[in-house]
Amino acid sequence: MTITIESKLQVLKNGHVTSPKGFTAGGVHCGLRKTKLDFGWIHSDNPAAAAGVYTLNSFQAAPLKVTKESIEKEQLIQTIVVNSANANACTGEQGYKDALETQRKTAEKMGVATRHVAVASTGVIGVPLPMEKMKAGIELMDNQHSPEKFEQAILTTDTVTKHIAVQLEIDGQKITIGGAAKGSGMIHPNMATMLSFITTDAAVEAASLQEALREVTDQSFNMITVDGDCSTNDMVLVLANGKQNNNLLNDLHPEWQLFKQALQFVSKELAKMIARDGEGATKLIEVQVSGASTATAAGQVAKAIISSNLVKAAVYGADPNWGRIVCAIGYSEQPLDPQKVCVSLGDIEVVRNGLPIDFDEAEGELYLGNETVVLKIDLQNGPHEATAWGCDLTYDYVKINASYRT
Structure with a gap:
């Protein structure tokens, strides 16, 4: 009898990015939107092995460039900050400086290394990022700890939040993988107008995590479409903070395929949530x-x-x-x-x-x-x-x- 990955996974009721050990998240209103939450963050107790995949659009937004550069330097991220309402895309040199300033201010607030901060934005293209409002959001990061508020803060035209968490056993340890995503329109294969953040308390080798994410993305996020438009901003990030102290996962670990299948399951479920919530969609x-x-x-x-x-x-x-x-x-x-x-x-x-x-x-x-x-x-x-x-x-x-x- 073939054992499916689902038989080895427990899907957690109301699971979030904070379901894995050692992660917190939150969201606040900082004035980028009229009343809705518009600034969110995820934070790990310790620097986490990080992997990312990014839109293929030639007009890659400033925050995406800053995040990509940080991960390529050291493959470690401890804090992710995300704003909605403003994409900080097609904003030139000033937009890049604003993304760097967001990264630096966040690092100071959270007491982490600047290079360990990832920055993401989503919203209207071509509008300068209101930095005073962004700084106000950063100052509130020690309040409002709630994964639900994080999920609300990253939305644009989405009608629902998108989140999931699963548990599986590796090396006798209960490993958790959680995820949150946004995306509703401007969705097309080869990345899209989506942001997806996946967390796990497993110990994973960064290079192997990057390889796994690329493979998983091709079978999940790159297999959805809403309208054929490929966005400027979007990315999938995975953080693995090693809080469960399993033997380091890589392609030589006997349960590496099991971990990859679990990561794929989470990614596919988030991808389907995005597709189901396409702008105006009924099916x-x-x-x-x-x-x-x-x-x-x-x-x-x-x-x-x-x-x-x-x-x-x-x-x-x-x-x-x-x-x-x-x-x-x-x-x-x-x-x-x-x-x-x-x-x-x-x-x-x-x-x-x-x-x-x-x-x-x-x-x-x-x-x-x-x-x-x-x-x-x-x-x-x-x-x-x-x-x-x-x-x-x-x-x-x-x-x-x-x-x-x-």
Whole structure:
């Protein structure tokens, strides 16, 4: 019998980034937004091994650059600060100086090394960061300790907070992995308008943690899309503070794969939460591709389908128009034989070996009315598979983004 990773994990009820030992978090209102919380932080009792992955957008925001530089120097982070409402992107040399000043002021407040502070921002692009308000937020960091307030403080157009924590046993120690994320619009594979922060009390070698995060990101955060736009700011950070004193985890540890699978589980759950909360969305769409000749082909076909506005609109309208799915498969530019492709809406088969088959349209419409819709594609061309997540495209998406700055 195959033992799934889920059977070795305990998903904690109401788990957060502070579920792992040695982490605190909080959030306050510092005036960047009218009334909502807009400044948050995560803090580890000790410097933690750190890993990060970052947006591929050429206009990388100042805070992302500062954080990336800090992690590359020493691979240690102790405090993360995040503001919403202002992206501090496309703000030139002054924006970079403001990110450095945020890092320095935070280090002074928390009594940590400047290079051990990560900085993140999300919000409107091209507006200078109001530093007096940022400094006011920093001064409040010893108050309002609450993971829930942290999760609220990092939101932009999100409608819900996104958090999870799991526990598993490694070296006889109960290891916890927690996570929080934000993201609702401007979401597209190769990083997106998302910020995700994952914490663990496991002892992990920094280089191995970085390698694991890259691999996990390609199978989770880089497999979601809302609208096809790739943002300027966004990143995933993982901190491992070693509070549980397990034997150092790396690719030579006998339970390394178990840890990586747990990290992947947390990342996939956060990614699905982001996709489900897409701006104006009413449904989560999951695309399962099997039978591909390579892992890359499986992933690209899944991304092509989940990124199709025509597919997303059809799901919103509960229209079982399988032709849009086949069209997206065809322009994925991956090796396949059209005469072998099979497509199902959930368990309702609509295409077999490249040709339509009779199915009950009313049953198809009823299925597409569910809150979670699974589209299954079998290419019958090899052993590889991939899964991607997204959401439907609604009228509300246009309304939200037509008035984003107002």
